[in-house]
Amino acid sequence: MPGRPAHRRRGRPDPRGTAPRHPGRTPSVKYTEVEQKYALPDADADAVTARLTELGATAAEPSRQIDAYYNHPGRDFLAPDTITEWVRFRTEQRGSSFNYKQWHKPGEGTAHATEYETPVGDIEALRHAFEALGFPPLVTVDKTRTTWQLDDVEIALDRVADAGDFVEFEFKGEADTVEDAHARLDKTIADLGVDLGERVNRGYPHILLGRER
Template identity: 35%
Template sequence: MIEVEVKAHAPDLSNVASKLKVIGAKWIKEEYQEDIYFNAPHKDFAKTDEALRVRKVHYDGTKKTFITYKGAKLDELSKTRVEIEMGVEDPLRAGAIFENLGFRAVATVKKHRTIYSLDDLIITLDRVKGAGNFVEIEKDNEEGEDYQEVLNHIFAVYRKLGIREGFERRSYLEILGIH
């Protein structure tokens, strides 16, 4: 699957949240996420622009864990890339499997995320420990769908939110200076 995503710096998330309500976005939920990133023994993901993580998600008393692989970005404008994700039962065991295969944990990124939906888009307001506040707008691209059209729609929503600059292609790891 291809995830089409654009991220922007947003110092005032309460202002963005107010504008989301005005344009008809629907609040979904609040989450706390802790992402443990791994690097491979056979290649450096910082150089290949890939990512492998174990994500622990907490919301409404629920805990879930996911393993996610992200491929290299597909263009120079966005964070669009192949993404493969699956749920797992135990984050410690998932990490132990990677480490026993020679992968090493390189960083943990912690964030508070507020999730909205608008049309077929997911909009998140992220407070990332040590990195700041961000808005991410994304959509899982349907097979055969032109992702450039999806990007155009995402940038149109950013314009409605009054965000015309501060777009960020770097991952939270890169923003935090962890490679």
């Protein structure tokens, strides 16, 4: 009998054995990530923080995240002209997680990703298991993240070692379609009213690997 799919975000196991309903997501976007990212000019993180405070957003404590990305032994994630998938192991003090992500329309303004993420009790054991299965290390991203919540959008201010400062906006509310989620994300960013610098359509691994796509 096929295994049940892992839930995308952290959550309590359903005592009935079924996958938990994703809080704040309708089934149409349950495993879909809709986000936008910008490279912040020097000191503009302070301007974003000030504006978020003014708008009444709430912030979590900063957290250092070590994200170890791995390649696939059977299909090279780096081989295509455009990288469209990752396997990631995240280590942080408040809890580790495993993540698989596959992008749709990568490099475009309406890009979104299918994403499966689940908390892991012993991340090192899982990582060693994947290495034993032949998954080779690809790149490690070391960043400090401060996460803010503004209505149905999560804003992450990231300081990435060897890459700089960035801000990510991720839609976390209920939406019938990906297009609707993008529209509501665009409105939140516009209402912020802060010069966010250059829009970035590639992940931190792309940047550290020197990949444009």
